[in-house]
Amino acid sequence: MGQEEDIPPFDPQGAVYVYAAMADHIAARIAAGDLRPGTRLLGERALAEEYGVSIGTARRAVEVLRRRGLVVTLAAKGTYVSDGDQSQSPTDEQRDAEA
Known part of the structure; x- marks a missing residue:
């Protein structure tokens, strides 16, 4: 648990x-124990920079994580x-509803 090899790489070019x-x-980082309960996530700007995405994309990703609980x-x-x-990992139906 907490091993980086348990976490698949971030692929912004995938089919989702x-x-x-x-x-x-x-x-996946949460499930692997890389991010433990109570850990503060980076702010949206810092997350966007870390993942190489826009702040709007980072904001929406955090929103999805909130809805997943x-x-x-x-x-x-x-x-x-x-x-x-x-x-619990979301089903394809839940992902489609989030889109």
Whole structure:
């Protein structure tokens, strides 16, 4: 657990929207233990820079993670990995609904 080899590489050129690929990558990092419950995510600008995407894409990825229950955002504090069950991965239907 927490091994980087457990986390697939981020692929913005794949068959899914970039924000969905980014959300999936962050979700994989959470599932692998790289991002533990209570860990503060980088801000949207820093996430966008780290992933090489626009701030809008980073914002939408964080929104998807919130809807999945993987992160919570506290006003004026930031976004944190939630303490809930993060073992569930979204179905294709859930991903389509997010698009």
